Amino acid sequence: MKQTIAVASGKGGAGKTTVAVSLALALTDRGEEVCLLDCDVEEPNCHVQLNATPVSQEIANVLVPLVDKKRCDGCGACSRACRFNALAVLKDDVLVFSQLCHGCGACYYACPRGAIREVDRELGVVRELDADGLRLIDGKLNVGEAMAAPLITQVRKRAPDTGTTVLDGPPGTSCSMVASVEGADYAVLVAEATPFGLHDLGMAAEATRHLGVSLSVILNRTLGDDTEAKAFLDEHNLNLLGCIPDDRQVAECAARGGVPYRDVPSFAEGIRQVLDRLLEVTRS
């Protein structure tokens, strides 16, 4: 059976990548079949933290319309079908703004004259990497490219049909985050116990619930008194998996290029406890 656990946060810098990488390693240590997906395609970092070796790489494209002007009679059906406003139909011409195209194919199906065919436009690459036996798949969006969601979808399509997939999502609550969390079996939201962190956690939780995905929270880098954060979780009816205390050793390890889960025993123990609770809520 396949299980996908998405890690998200709302706020950037909350610790998504560190938590996602650590959960993947902790699951591997339990002898499970694990695949880590880095869906933060604008700044994929899992490979940096894991010092992973690229195994293969493929160009990722999105299908965009190409209009055969000899067949087109300017009826405008393609433009009306496009919810991304990527087509302008004028009297003698059809303009395609392919950078706005999500590749949904609606224009292709809407055209009554078969005047549209779909051609590839490069978005970035999807890579397979190996991190000491842990399988990592990531996407890398080309610089200046705005279409993250179609690339995230392609990264997710590579996930294996068995085992547990841990997905490192992007910050925010817009298209990229939705494309990463939608359809996951469970979401783990990593939050800083700060006013910014809790505010953005609230947004991320709302978006996740809207997608129909159950979720729990990890409070990261807590500093002793987390009464306020826990009150926020209660108020928003959010389940707490655990707190990871602020620890200079973790920061130093990461700054050195190390893997905190491997090098900082107290941190690894915290992750294992969080994972135990996560598996209780997701597999019971």
Add this chain to the structure above:
Amino acid sequence: MKVAVSTSGTTLESPVDARFGRAVGFLVVDLDSNETEYVENTQNLRAAQGAGIQAAQNVANTGAKAVLTGHCGPKAFRVLGEADVAVYVGVEGTVAEALARYQAGDWEASTGADVEGHWA
């Protein structure tokens, strides 16, 4: 000849809307017959992206040959240019005032967008 003016109202006395793609609407005025036609743009006001492209398409398809507005981005400008619609930016006041100054030849048509697009 028809001229389209971006506006937040529906009459000649309404103010010019400084936005093109996300204008509330357009008043299209036939300068020969003085007939006016109101073209709603609220669907683009709410669009996540590509508002300028669709507004430009709709304005061009009214047969207007000039647009008077506050600002125009690169994608809308490209669509309007492709449709041979002249673009005049920096326009303020009421629709009637804008049309009077246009007819008096006070402005020169833009040669490019005057603001950046919202997407790369």
